[in-house]
Amino acid sequence: MDWPPQSVDLNPIEPIWVRSFTRAVIPQYSWAFSLNFPFPIQKSRPEATFCIQASFTLLSHVGCSNVTYLHRQSAMDTWYMDDSDEDQRLPHKLDPNQPVPLEDLEKIGVFYWRLNADIYENDPQLENIRKDRGYSFMDIITVHKDKLPNYEEKLKMFYEEHLHLDEEIRYILDGSGYFDVRNKDDRWIRIAMSKGDMITLPAGIYHRFTMDETNYAKAMRLFVGEPVWKAYNRPADDLEIRQKYLNSLKCASVM
Numbered sequence: 623m624d625w626p627p628q629s630v631d632l633n634p635i636e637p638i639w640v641r642s643f644t645r646a647v648i649p650q651y652s653w654a655f656s657l658n659f660p661f662p663i664q665k666s667r668p669e670a671t672f673c674i675q676a677s678f679t680l681l682s683h684v685g686c687s688n689v690t691y692l693h694r695q696s697a698m699d700t701w702y703m704d705d706s707d708e709d710q711r712l713p714h715k716l717d718p719n720q721p722v723p724l725e726d727l728e729k730i731g732v733f734y735w736r737l738n739a740d741i742y743e744n745d746p747q748l749e750n751i752r753k754d755r756g757y758s759f760m761d762i763i764t765v766h767k768d769k770l771p772n773y774e775e776k777l778k779m780f781y782e783e784h785l786h787l788d789e790e791i792r793y794i795l796d797g798s799g800y801f802d803v804r805n806k807d808d809r810w811i812r813i814a815m816s817k818g819d820m821i822t823l824p825a826g827i828y829h830r831f832t833m834d835e836t837n838y839a840k841a842m843r844l845f846v847g848e849p850v851w852k853a854y855n856r857p858a859d860d861l862e863i864r865q866k867y868l869n870s871l872k873c874a875s876v877m
């Protein structure tokens with residue numbers, strides 16, 4: 623089967639059928655189908671065609687594998703941020719705290735794994751993820767004032783709200799930090815990342831990164847093919863990738 627498929631004939635498709643078919647024939651995609659196609663696909667819902675295409679686009683960015691998804695866990699700490707201008711390195715939780723479930727992050731295309739960072743140099747689980755999702759490039763960045771050239775300047779860049787034309791994949795090998803992502807309603811969600819946390823942010827999502835109060839993070843950066851680090855600061859709404867990303871979200875809202 624081509625991935626993503628070029629066309630999908632909606633007429634005979636019912637959701638139960640879609641799920642049974644994918645479980646039987648392409649089981650590695652059934653989880654994704656369950657997530658993305660819980661709504662009845664009917665002839666009377668023309669938006670479904672568009673949604674299916676958008677979902678395939680999103681899924682082809684995030685990848686799908688029964689091997690890698692087996693290792694997803696819901697341990698990551700995430701919450702809606704307050705609006706205060708205090709030090710960005712503080713947690714910025716609301717009072718009372720409003721945690722964000724992992725499923726809500728998945729709905730905006732953010733995916734997470736928990737790995738054993740002590741064995742990252744020879745970790746079969748990491749190898750599976752890399753092979754499965756085509757992460758051919760890998761390097762390591764240490765974000766610390768004594769290790770990273772132009773440290774202050776880089777921190778400013780990381781914290782400027784931006785998007786990329788490709789997926790951003792980071793695996794924290796040591797230390798910790800916060801990734802902030804915008805949800806569908808443009809609210810900031812803060813994702814606390816520490817040793818062993820791996821995350822992918824979809825192309826086109828507005829996000830930023832900041833150190834936390836430990837001021838130290840060592841991270842693996844992964845990429846499909848030659849890395850492109852270029853960041854497009856907000857506003858970047860005219861970029862095609864932004865529109866594609868927004869379309870993939872609209873899909874979730876008609877489900």
Ligand SMILES: CSCCC(=O)/C(O)=C/O
Nearest residue numbers: 780792799830831839841
């Ligand atoms: C811990 S990795 C540093 C942050 C980064 O690389 C990035 O691209 C943020 O958007």
Ligand SMILES: [Fe+2]
Nearest residue numbers: 780786790853
């Ligand atoms: Fe980035």
Ligand code: NI
Nearest residue numbers: 785786790829
């Ligand atoms: Ni980024």
